Amino acid sequence: MTAVTLSRWQRLRQSDLWHSFVRDKVAMLSLLVFVLMVCAALLAPLLAPTNPYDLAQINIMNSELPPMGSAGSDPAFPLGTDAQGRDMLSTILYGTRVSLLIGFGAVVLQSVLGILFGLLAGYFGGRVDAILMRIADVQLSFSTLMVAIIVGAVFKASFGNLMFGDIAVYLLIFIIGVAEWPQIARTVRASVLAEKKKEYVDAARVMGFGARRIMFRHILPNTLSPILVIGTVQIANAIISEAALSFLGLGMPETQPSLGSLIKSGFDYIQSGSWWITLIPGVVLVVLVLVINLLGDWLRDVMNPRLYKG
Template sequence: MRNRIVQALFTFKESDLFWSFRHSPVAIIALIVTVLLMACALFAQSVAPFNPYDLAGLDLMSAHLPPSWSDGGDSRYWLGTDDQGRDLFSTMLYGLRLSLKIGLISVVLSLLLGVCLGLISGFVGGRLDAFIMRVCDVMLSFPAILIALLIDGIARASLSQQMHDELAEPVLILAITLSGWVQYARTVRGQTLVEKQKDYVSAAKLIGAGTCRILFKHLMPNVMSSVLVLATVHVGTAVITEATLSFLGVGVPPTTPSLGTLIRVGNEFLFSGEWWITIFPGLALVALVLSVNLLGDWLRDALNPKLR
């Protein structure tokens, strides 16, 4: 096992993909920023000086404190505090972890659903292909935010307030997943229509390979390059969608740390001079989405030499 890992690392080091990465300063910086933000979010319990979920540690008398370097700031709170007296730096880290968690899970679910439906649609064809593509057309006619708002509205109408708050994260994941699988399905279907005409698919049919084996062992590896690019960009889109829903007040509860919730709360106090509550979470959100999108652009160019 160890020899295989070493061999895989050596092969990647000698590949065109790694050469392209080494010669792309933008991709290197974007990867460093992305890894740094993800590491801070993953190890928020160790990095954050305070726990925003600890209600016993909240001090309402410390609410709306400016950053530590400003007049009236407290050295304990580097970036100041929010309207509940929580350390803004700690709240941002936990909010970043929540946003990444919702974004990554929804992207994985969208990818699985979209790839499976795209493979089936392109390979089987006929009425099933027409039905799946019409569903995609209907989904594309509505903005992703509108679909998410519709699902959240149905959840609010059918669940009690307490249960909805407890299930806020799964509802957000479901909403983002149902609004994001269409791109994967259409992309995979188009490539499957091309790949299924090639000789290796005909050879697999001749030796008696089943449909599932052809789809997932032969076709899927040959259509995943574009899917990986879509997934990389979709992470940023999913994080933006979660932040937008939280900003609109239909995401996670206000007591749960989230970048979108912090921006919404800070927006209420922006004109009173308390700019830090919305500016710092906004910068963190921009840095994450921008770095992920830059990585997606580099990956698209690296996997498709025609775009270089």
């Protein structure tokens, strides 16, 4: 087992991907920051001083305390508190976890839909391609925010805010995932159109393999590079979409912190001088999205032979 692990590690160390990564300081720093933020979010119950979901740990008398170094700050709250008296450090850790969960969950859903529809459209062509691509065109004519606003508003009006809060995470994953699948479907379709004309696909047909096996066992592995690149960028887009919807009041409720809901909860208090309630979660959101986009740009350059210069 050890020998296999070492051989795989050695192959990775000798690959162009690794050499490109170690020479790109921006990519290395971006990955380091991203891993630290993911680890901090996953370990939020262990790292956070308090649990923002536990009302017994929240004291309204501690509301709007400034961060350390400011007049009136409390050492127990290094990043200050929000209007509800919650520790900002704790809410940011838990909120980052929620935002990452929505981002990754939405991309997984849109990847499943996009890969499936892209494979079907590119491999079978004809009427199947025409129908699926027209559906994608219609879907692209509506922005993600528009779809989310309509669905969220209808759901709230039909089932109330209480039930919406209970399933807000899953609803946002569904909305963002369904709204963005055409991006991946078009990418997969273009790759499949190029791959299905190659000799290995003809050989698979001659050997009697069915369409499903050819698509998923032979063509799909050769289309993963563009999917990985666009999927990385889509994670950042999904996190931004969640933040925008939460800011509009159609995302995560303020009682369940996400980066978007934290920014919204402090927006009304900026004029009163409580700038940290919005600014600190906003900075965390910007850094998170920035490092993901930088990693996506690096992957695009490395995996595109026309752009990668070695």
